Amino acid sequence: MPLVRIDLVRGRRPDEVRAVADATHRALVEVLGIPERDRFQIVTEHxxxxxxxxxxxxxxTRTDRLVMIQIFTQKGRTTQVKQRLFRAVAQRLGTLGIGGEDVFVSVVENGPQDWSFGFGRAQYTEGALPVPGR
Structure with missing residues (x-):
């Protein structure tokens, strides 16, 4: 269920951009236990x-390999889980040649009432989707 915004400095090949998005998603699946198909990402190059x-x-000092990631997700995850997530993202991006100084991650929390997955409905609030962690 997380919505992930990934901001990059322009200049990467399309396969590199996809690898950053894939690595970020793998970290979310691994640490937060979200389903594989629960993937909502927006990648913007600047x-x-x-x-x-x-x-x-x-x-x-940061370089032009900078990756800034905002993860919008439901509240309730512990500080320890968030720290594990930060480490997992940095490690996975590190395998792509992105140094730790170029990995900036922020978690923004909200509640089930703050999400609509389509059709103008609040699926968590209406009970069409189970609220993660409950």
Missing amino acids: EGDHVVALDAGLGF
């Missing part, structure tokens, strides 16, 4: 000067 991502004072 000109390099349209992305600003400093180090928050941590003392490292």
Whole structure:
């Protein structure tokens, strides 16, 4: 059920873009236990000067391999689970040659009433879909 936005600096080949999306999804399946077909991703490429991502004072430099990921998901996951997710995403992207300094992940939580999967209906609220984790 997570909705994932992936922002990249333009310049990757289509297969590289797909590999980033696939690696991110694999981490979600592995750590959050979501179904394989529960995949909602939006990948956007930007000109390099349209992305600003400093180090928050941590003392490292990012490159044009930057991947910024926002994961919109239902509330209720523990800090430990989120940390495992951050590590899993970074490890999977690392296998694609993306260094840890270039992996930025944010989790945004909401509730079942905040989702509509189509037809103008709130499927979780109406009971058409089971609420994850309940």
